[in-house]
Amino acid sequence: MEERRRFVRLDTRLEVTYTVLPTTKTQQAVTKGIGGGGICFFADAELKPGERLQVAMKLPGREQPVNGTAEVVWCEPYEVIGKAGRQRSIEIGVRFLEIAPQDQEAVMQHVILSLKPRTTVS
Numbered sequence: 655m656e657e658r659r660r661f662v663r664l665d666t667r668l669e670v671t672y673t674v675l676p677t678t679k680t681q682q683a684v685t686k687g688i689g690g691g692g693i694c695f696f697a698d699a700e701l702k703p704g705e706r707l708q709v710a711m712k713l714p715g716r717e718q719p720v721n722g723t724a725e726v727v728w729c730e731p732y733e734v735i736g737k738a739g740r741q742r743s744i745e746i747g748v749r750f751l752e753i754a755p756q757d758q759e760a761v762m763q764h765v766i767l768s769l770k771p772r773t774t775v776s
Contacts, residue, residue, distance in 0.1 A: 664688055664765040668711055670695050675706045675723075683746075685711065690762040692724060692749035700744050701726045707748060713764050720761055722753035 668685045670693065683695040693711065701707075705726045710719040725748060732745040750758070 664768050666768065668713065670709060670711045672697075672710075672724075673708045674701065675708060686745060688761060689765060690758055692727070692747065694745060694747045696732065696743040697746050698744065701729050701746055703728060706751070709748070711761075713760055716760055716764075720753070720757040722757060723751045724748035725751050 665687045666685060668688065670683045670685055671680050672683060672695075673680050681697065681699075683697050686694040686696060688694075688711070693709070703726050707724045707726065708721075709724050710721050712719050726746060727749050728747045730745050732743045734741045734743070753761075
């Protein structure tokens, strides 16, 4: 299978809020992964491919959240089985439609810096 992503992805857990447009009800979520082209997050309810969202994501070390308009690309049930039992969620993949250049740059910089191996001084 050919990889179609244009951006590197980082598996990370960050706080995200999203609003399904044109509603005004804000939902809380946590990312599974981020990249310069979009995000994957865990949600409580299914969203339909093609739905548009207003998203805001908090990056570590950055006061202002990254804001943008995104489109749902895919949606799948997700289940984690652990010692405490099963936890069901919905995994949502979205691509950015509109994002300020400085916000996209902040996302890409966070991804690249997080993927870089850390050097230690002995």
